[in-house]
C-alpha cells in the first residue's frame with residue numbers, strides 16, 4: 001500500500017445465497033489485493049463453503065462468523081437459499097434479520113471505514129450512519145433491473161402498487177424511453193406467491209428501497225457501455241451516488257484441479273476429448289427448480305440436438321422426487337456416449353473456461369451470464385426467477401443470447417425449440433466479435449472500473465477524515481477564544 005493511501009477497513013455482509021456470497025467474496029479478495037483490510041461476515045456453514053483465500057492475502061481478510069438463529073419451520077441447517085424451497089425464502093430473511101444485533105455489536109467494536117451490504121439487510125445503512133460509518137450497497141443486479149424495481153422514495157413508502165404477476169409484465173411508467181424490459185407472467189408467479197407468504201411483513205422491493213435509498217453509495221455490477229440509458233435512469237431514480245464496478249470477470253481456480261472422483265480432473269478429461277466449441281453446458285444456478293415436465297423437455301431437446309452436453313441437474317428442496325427419475329425413460333442410456341448429467345455442485349467457472357464448451361444454456365442468473373460471456377460462450381437464455389427474465393430481455397435486445405420461446409403464462413416450451421437453438425448456437429458465431437460482448441472478459445477495462453470504485457472508497461474516507469479533523473480544529477479554536 002502506497003504511503004499516500006490510507007488502509008481501509010471494510011466490513012462485507014452479503015445475503016445468504018450462493019449467487020451473492022460468491023461475488024461478495026470475490027470483491028473482498030480484490031479489495032485485499034489493493035492492500036485493504038476486509039472483515040467478511042456470514043454464517044458458519046457459508047464461511048466454510050467459500051472458496052479458499054490465497055495465503056498471501058489471508059492477513060488482510062478475516063472471516064467473521066455469526067450463527068444464524070433458529071426459526072420455527074426453517075430446516076435446522078438451512079443457511080442459504082439453496083437449502084430451502086423458493087417460496088420459503090422469506091423465512092430465511094426472517095432469521096437473517098436477527099443477525100442485526102450481533103452485527104451492530106461487531107461494528108461498534110471494530111468501527112470500520114465502510115460497510116458493504118446487500119439488499120436483504122435494508123435495516124443496516126440507517127443504523128450504521130449513526131455510528132459514523134459509510135455505507136455502500138453492492139448491487140448484483142444490473143442497472144436495468146434496479147431501474148425496473150423503481151424509485152427508492154416510492155418503494156420505501158410502500159408505494160409499489162404492483163401486486164399481481166401481470167403487473168410486472170408492463171414496462172414501468174418511470175421508464176421514459178422505449179423498452180421491452182419487463183417480465184413474462186411465468187417468471188414472476190413464484191415471486192408473487194413468495195410475497196403473499198411473506199413472514200417478514202416486507203416485500204423484497206421494500207428491502208431494495210431502503211437498501212438503495214439510505215446508502216451513501218451504490219456499487220453496480222455492470223458497465224455503462226452495456227446499458228448506458230439504464231445507468232442514467234437509475235442515477236435519476238435513486239438520487240444516490242452510484243458507480244459501476246464492471247463485471248468482476250471470474251478467475252479460474254487452480255486448486256480445483258484435484259483428484260476427487262467425478263471432480264474437476266475427471267470433468268476436464270471428458271471435456272478434453274471433445275472438439276473446440278462442441279459441448280453445450282447446461283446449468284440453472286442455485287435457486288431455480290425445474291418441474292418434471294421441464295426436465296423431460298430439456299432432456300429430449302438435448303437428445304434431439306445430437307450435441308455433446310454437460311448438464312448440471314441437482315435435486316431441489318422443492319421436490320420430493322429424485323431429479324434423475326424425472327428424466328425421460330432410458331435417457332441416460334441413450335445419451336451416455338455424449339452427455340453427462342451431473343448431480344453435484346459443479347466447478348462451473350472451470351467448465352466454462354474450457355475451450356470445448358461452445359454454448360451455455362443458462363437461467364440468466366447475473367453471475368452465470370458474466371461467467372459465460374467472459375469466456376466467450378454463446379448463451380441460450382432460459383430465465384426462471386428473480387431478475388433472470390429482465391436479464392434475458394436485456395441480453396436478447398443486445399444480441400448477446402438466443403432465447404428459448406416459451407408460453408408467456410406457464411413457461412411451457414418444446415424439446416424441438418431447445419434442439420433448434422442448440423444447433424443455431426453452433427453456427428451463429430458472427431456476433432461473437434461484437435464489442436459489447438468483449439466488455440465482459442476485458443480484464444483491462446474491468447480492472448479500471450474496479451480501481452474507480454476503490455478510489456471512491458479511499459477518497460471519500462480521506463475527505464471525511466479531513467472534515468472531522470477541521471471540525472475538531474474549529475472546536476478547539478472555540479475553546480481558546
Ligand SMILES: O=c1ccn([C@@H]2O[C@H](COP(=O)(O)OP(=O)(O)O[C@H]3O[C@H](CO)[C@@H](O)[C@H](O)[C@H]3O)[C@@H](O)[C@H]2O)c(=O)[nH]1
Pocket residue numbers: 017018019020022140141284285286287288312344345346347348349364365366367368369371385386387388
Ligand atoms: O453447481 C454449481 C452451481 C453454481 N455455481 C456458481 O454459483 C453462482 C450462481 O450464481 P447465478 O448464476 O447468478 O445463479 P443463482 O445462484 O440462481 O443467483 C441468484 O443471484 C443472482 C445475483 O443476484 C441473480 O441474478 C439470480 O437471479 C439469483 O437466482 C455462479 O457463480 C456459479 O458459477 C457453481 O459454481 N456450481
